Amino acid sequence: MDMDENPAWSVDPTLHFDRLHVVESLGAGYADRSGRRLFDELESLCASTPAQVHYHQVNTRAEFFAVMQSLVSEAESGRFPLLHLEAHGAERPPGNATTSRGFVLSSGEVIPWKEIAPQLVAINKATRLRFIVFVATCFGADIATLVNPLDGAPARVLIGPRQSILMGDLETGTFTFYRTLLRERDGARAANVMNEATGGAFFPFTAEWLFLQILKGYYDEMTTESQIAARVERFIAPFALAGVQPWQLAQQRHEMRARLRDRRAVFDAAYRNFFFIDECPENIERFRMTFESCFEEGDPSRV
Numbered sequence: 001m002d003m004d005e006n007p008a009w010s011v012d013p014t015l016h017f018d019r020l021h022v023v024e025s026l027g028a029g030y031a032d033r034s035g036r037r038l039f040d041e042l043e044s045l046c047a048s049t050p051a052q053v054h055y056h057q058v059n060t061r062a063e064f065f066a067v068m069q070s071l072v073s074e075a076e077s078g079r080f081p082l083l084h085l086e087a088h089g090a091e092r093p094p095g096n097a098t099t100s101r102g103f104v105l106s107s108g109e110v111i112p113w114k115e116i117a118p119q120l121v122a123i124n125k126a127t128r129l130r131f132i133v134f135v136a137t138c139f140g141a142d143i144a145t146l147v148n149p150l151d152g153a154p155a156r157v158l159i160g161p162r163q164s165i166l167m168g169d170l171e172t173g174t175f176t177f178y179r180t181l182l183r184e185r186d187g188a189r190a191a192n193v194m195n196e197a198t199g200g201a202f203f204p205f206t207a208e209w210l211f212l213q214i215l216k217g218y219y220d221e222m223t224t225e226s227q228i229a230a231r232v233e234r235f236i237a238p239f240a241l242a243g244v245q246p247w248q249l250a251q252q253r254h255e256m257r258a259r260l261r262d263r264r265a266v267f268d269a270a271y272r273n274f275f276f277i278d279e280c281p282e283n284i285e286r287f288r289m290t291f292e293s294c295f296e297e298g299d300p301s302r303v
Contacts, residue, residue, distance in 0.1 A: 012286035035086035075126035089138030120154035135160035
């Protein structure tokens with residue numbers, strides 16, 4: 001989008017990486033070789049490019065987080081890693097609205113999505129919001145549940161299967177995505193071709209889409225009058241028990257309710273945190289978004 005066409009709303013469409021890391025943690029059998037096959041394919045695709053491809057076979061929690069810390073260090077040194085994770089997804093509990101806990105290593109250890117959030121945010125911040133994460137597990141799209149709009153973004157793009165997925169479909173999708181991305185250098189086109197080849201099995205989440213959808217949920221669930229009243233009373237109760245004067249409690253209630261009702265102020269603070277504006281001021285231009293354009297003038301579903 002040309003920023004001059006709509007100065008109140010525009011986002012940077014480019015993707016950038018110079019390192020591709022395939023991290024595999026699968027048990028013995030056919031699936032055991034899927035990450036290695038992808039690595040071999042990526043090496044061929046990147047042979048004539050500056051991008052470097054690395055393969056990491058991990059078994060335990062300690063080994064996995066050691067790789068993640070190495071990616072943090074790599075990003076902080078000025079590199080732009082892309083993370084591709086091959087593992088088994090943890091099963092979803094029964095129910096239509098449930099999500100999986102995370103993913104399972106070959107050791108049997110479960111890594112909850114929330115536990116990898118600090119490393120993802122650190123890498124994304126170091127790359128100035130250019131980190132790409134592809135979670136090639138069953139229910140891999142559930143990684144989006146780790147996103148908190150009041151914290152920093154964990155990635156520029158998160159990609160994963162929506163449901164349980166067969167190994168053949170998983171490989172078709174991942175190979176198609178990377179071949180298109182590296183040959184045509186078009187992330188949107190790569191995502192579309194991947195889903196055309198797999199019947200829409202994958203969900204690519206952009207940072208701006210996640211920010212708006214989850215912030216909208218926060219508004220709907222946490223800033224109703226009943227929720228505001230409950231949150232205020234939870235905050236005030238210890239002061240009342242400590243003997244603070246009633247007039248002081250009333251003033252605190254009034255001020256806190258005013259802050260919680262101010263959705264524009266919540267948006268502005270969340271926007272600065274999520275897009276790392278203080279550390280990366282250029283992101284104001286890369287992600288030109290305002291409360292008015294997001295929640296008053298337009299529909300967030302357009303992202």
